[in-house]
Amino acid sequence: MNWILPEGASLGFEGLAAPLxxxxxxxxxxxxxxxxxxxxxxxxALKWYLPACIxxxxxxxxxxxxxxxxxxPNDAFLWPIALLRASPASRPLIRIRQESFGYLMPLRPxxxxxxxxxxxxxxxxxxxxxxxxxxxLADAFHALHLAGLCYKDVSLGNLFLEPGSGSxxxxxxxxxxVDGADHGAVLGTPGFMAPEVLLAQARPGADxxxxxxxxxxxxxxxxxxPLKGQMELAIRCxxxxxxxxxxxEDPVFIFDPVDARNRPDPIExxxxxxxxxxxxxxxxxxxxxxxxxxxxQPSRRALTGQWKQELARTLDQRSLCPACGQENFQASGASxxxxxxxxxxxxxxxxxxxxxxxxxxxxxxxxPHHFDALAGEDLRHPIARVVAHPQDARRLGLRNLSxxxxxxxxxxGRSQPVAPGESCSLAPLARIHTPAGSIAVQRPSxxxxxx
Amino acid sequence: xxxxxxxxxxxxLHFLYLCDCSGSMAASGKMQAxxxxxxQSLPGMAAVARDNPEARVLVRxxxxxxxxxxxxxxxxxVEQLEWRxxxxxxxxxxxxxxxxxxxALQSPPMEVRALPPVLVLISDGQPTDDFAAGMEALxxxxxxxxxxxxxxxxxxxxxxxxxxxxxxxxxxxxGRSPRRPLQASNATSLAQYIQWASTAVVGAAxxxxxxxxxxxxxxxxxxxxxPDLPPxxxxxxxxxxxxxx
Numbered sequence: 001m002n003w004i005l006p007e008g009a010s011l012g013f014e015g016l017a018a019p020l021x022x023x024x025x026x027x028x029x030x031x032x033x034x035x036x037x038x039x040x041x042x043x044x045a046l047k048w049y050l051p052a053c054i055x056x057x058x059x060x061x062x063x064x065x066x067x068x069x070x071x072x073p074n075d076a077f078l079w080p081i082a083l084l085r086a087s088p089a090s091r092p093l094i095r096i097r098q099e100s101f102g103y104l105m106p107l108r109p110x111x112x113x114x115x116x117x118x119x120x121x122x123x124x125x126x127x128x129x130x131x132x133x134x135x136x137l138a139d140a141f142h143a144l145h146l147a148g149l150c151y152k153d154v155s156l157g158n159l160f161l162e163p164g165s166g167s168x169x170x171x172x173x174x175x176x177x178v179d180g181a182d183h184g185a186v187l188g189t190p191g192f193m194a195p196e197v198l199l200a201q202a203r204p205g206a207d208x209x210x211x212x213x214x215x216x217x218x219x220x221x222x223x224x225x226p227l228k229g230q231m232e233l234a235i236r237c238x239x240x241x242x243x244x245x246x247x248x249e250d251p252v253f254i255f256d257p258v259d260a261r262n263r264p265d266p267i268e269x270x271x272x273x274x275x276x277x278x279x280x281x282x283x284x285x286x287x288x289x290x291x292x293x294x295x296x297q298p299s300r301r302a303l304t305g306q307w308k309q310e311l312a313r314t315l316d317q318r319s320l321c322p323a324c325g326q327e328n329f330q331a332s333g334a335s336x337x338x339x340x341x342x343x344x345x346x347x348x349x350x351x352x353x354x355x356x357x358x359x360x361x362x363x364x365x366x367x368p369h370h371f372d373a374l375a376g377e378d379l380r381h382p383i384a385r386v387v388a389h390p391q392d393a394r395r396l397g398l399r400n401l402s403x404x405x406x407x408x409x410x411x412x413g414r415s416q417p418v419a420p421g422e423s424c425s426l427a428p429l430a431r432i433h434t435p436a437g438s439i440a441v442q443r444p445s446x447x448x449x450x451x
Numbered sequence: 452x453x454x455x456x457x458x459x460x461x462x463x464l465h466f467l468y469l470c471d472c473s474g475s476m477a478a479s480g481k482m483q484a485x486x487x488x489x490x491q492s493l494p495g496m497a498a499v500a501r502d503n504p505e506a507r508v509l510v511r512x513x514x515x516x517x518x519x520x521x522x523x524x525x526x527x528x529v530e531q532l533e534w535r536x537x538x539x540x541x542x543x544x545x546x547x548x549x550x551x552x553x554x555a556l557q558s559p560p561m562e563v564r565a566l567p568p569v570l571v572l573i574s575d576g577q578p579t580d581d582f583a584a585g586m587e588a589l590x591x592x593x594x595x596x597x598x599x600x601x602x603x604x605x606x607x608x609x610x611x612x613x614x615x616x617x618x619x620x621x622x623x624x625x626g627r628s629p630r631r632p633l634q635a636s637n638a639t640s641l642a643q644y645i646q647w648a649s650t651a652v653v654g655a656a657x658x659x660x661x662x663x664x665x666x667x668x669x670x671x672x673x674x675x676x677x678p679d680l681p682p683x684x685x686x687x688x689x690x691x692x693x694x695x696x
Binding site for chain 1: 452453454455456457458459460462495501502503504563564565566567593594597643651674675676678679681
């Protein structure tokens with residue numbers, strides 16, 4: 001890589017009191033180059049634009065300035081911190097003649113890897129983490145859209161995952177603008193672009209974001225593309241005109257309940273056929289809503305709040321197969337078969353809450369939104385987690401992650417306190433009283449004895 | 452529990468170098484510069500291939516001098532590729548090289564379904580055999596018609612007209628200059644063009660990048676919109692050496 005900014009050098013920038021040290025180049029593309037930099041002991045990232053990119057996008061500086069003033073919608077965005085231009089003394093050190101600029105942003109921690117690693121099947125990640133990443137993505141776009149902004153270029157390349165927790169980071173926030181206000185240069189990434197944007201019938205905005213978001217969620221959940229079925233197999237050379245037909249002129253969802261022209265091929269598209277049945281019906285319905293009726297009617301696409309709600313409910317329904325240990329997400333009450341090994345799944349213990357129910361399976365969590373009708377779905381501050389007993393994994397307990405003590409009420413009516421950080425065994429309990437509300441422990445009803 | 456062991460369906464992306472190894476390539480270190488440029492470009496190419504799980508990037512190379520021959524005959528995944536040095540000596544059988552590539556792009560052996568192939572022709576001189584016949588053979592093959600064809604002219608003696616016929620003429624679209632052979636006048640610019648072809652162009656042909664409105668989305672002149680050329684980066688500490696050809 002030919003780095004435009006000299007690695008190891010300290011450069012002065014207008015408006016920065018201290019010099020910025022260019023630690024090393026991280027990567028580059030057709031827009032610009034990204035560097036790890038140090039400013040007064042703090043490590044940050046600096047994106048430096050190529051002059052051709054600035055020339056193509058006259059609104060870039062104005063959008064960045066507006067974003068910097070408005071601050072990040074939530075902490076999932078690697079949001080611009082400051083716009084930088086080289087000071088006159090440092091300009092000769094920049095190895096490019098034309099005038100250019102860049103912006104500072106938080107540095108992505110090394111534990112976060114590109115979402116394409118997951119798409120390629122190279123990442124060790126669990127279903128729970130993938131669903132949490134999907135929730136994080138929907139949550140981030142919910143905050144962005146509620147702020148009146150749109151992202152315009154949702155794609156696999158702009159998303160990073162932490163595989164251990166399913167936390168996400170969204171980069172390349174330089175196209176963000178007030179929805180409908182700023183006609184920036186970017187149109188999106190083919191394959192993620194809404195059909196009306198690909199066909200140049202509309203500019204990218206919040207409605208096209210909803211389409212791109214659904215594509216990205218589908219790709220994370222299935223490792224497959226929602227529009228690549230039989231109709232893609234019929235294409236020999238997948239070039240631009242072919243992509244335009246497939247994704248713009250005649251787009252058909254591979255699981256469209258009515259239009260069966262683009263069904264997945266059992267061999268070529270096995271990923272979609274294996275993963276799609278894992279997810280509960282209401283979650284599948286949001287994809288159908290977006291990719292069937294919403295394909296041509298942007299206002300009918302599933303909204304970020306709907307995605308948040310269904311993804312959070314899906315996580316609440318997570319149970320483990322007693323035979324193979326694989327995670328299942330079927331609706332409570334519906335005693336189905338494990339998607340992985342086809343063993344019948346037992347009806348699990350369920351924690352019934354003022355708002356919703358959570359299956360008692362290790363690592364499932366209770367959140368404030370399970371108790372408070374006014375709290376939006378949020379997975380960042382759990383107040384309880386289901387844990388397996390350290391000596392006997394079959395015995396499940398509930399750990400108090402809140403700051404207040406609970407009172408656990410057994411079937412015989414006796415109560416016992418559960419201090420913050422402690423866990424109580426679920427087996428003898430009828431309910432748990434917490435300051436947030438009460439948790440009823442519901443067991444599957446035993447079959448009635450034969451008469 | 453792990454996510455189901457499934458992988459994204461992918462398509463092959465064939466990347467072919469056509470390298471001039473005539474005797475004139477021995478002058479001024481041009482052959483060594485080309486070997487270095489390709490070798491240095493491989494890690495970046497492998498990184499692009501990793502980032503594009505929808506593509507399976509497979510590399511081959513043809514050398515041409517007195518005759519044309521496969522330098523790398525088996526389509527090789529870029530991460531497994533080891534570049535053996537090409538040797539200069541002989542005349543410029545460019546037409547024969549085109550016929551060799553034309554045969555390789557027939558289906559079979561080409562897959563039924565693929566991404567557009569990328570062909571990169573690098574030459575410092577003029578063909579000494581029947582270039583026109585080679586070009587005709589190449590353009591009869593559908594996969595060659597669909598291919599992204601790039602040409603790099605090494606030094607001032609390269610036959611720009613021949614290279615232009617290889618890449619085909621493309622009318623100037625609004626705001627875009629017509630496509631021309633890339634002219635590498637020294638080792639640094641050669642390395643930049645090789646890097647551009649093996650990373651930015653491979654990226655564009657395998658998974659489309661963000662699109663900006665200046666690039667028309669309508670039926671494009673080419674079947675793959677080419678990314679911007681690398682900017683001229685001023686590098687006073689250029690360790691490749693200021694070779695001028």
